[in-house]
Amino acid sequence: MAECQECPALEAAWWEAESGGDKAKAAEALVTARRHWRSHMAEAEGAPA
Numbered sequence: 069m070a071e072c073q074e075c076p077a078l079e080a081a082w083w084e085a086e087s088g089g090d091k092a093k094a095a096e097a098l099v100t101a102r103r104h105w106r107s108h109m110a111e112a113e114g115a116p117a
């Protein structure tokens with residue numbers, strides 16, 4: 069989603085934790101990002117929120 073402000077923010081948070089060697093934080097950030105991406109997919113399919 070190019071117009072989404074959250075996607076780059078979540079990706080940046082994940083990458084910051086990953087590059088900082090904080091595996092627990094990186095895993096948590098990835099879960100948060102994936103949940104957010106799933107919400108985009110639901111939107112694309114026209115499913116109600």
Ligand SMILES: [Zn+2]
Nearest residue numbers: 069072074075
């Ligand atoms: Zn997004």
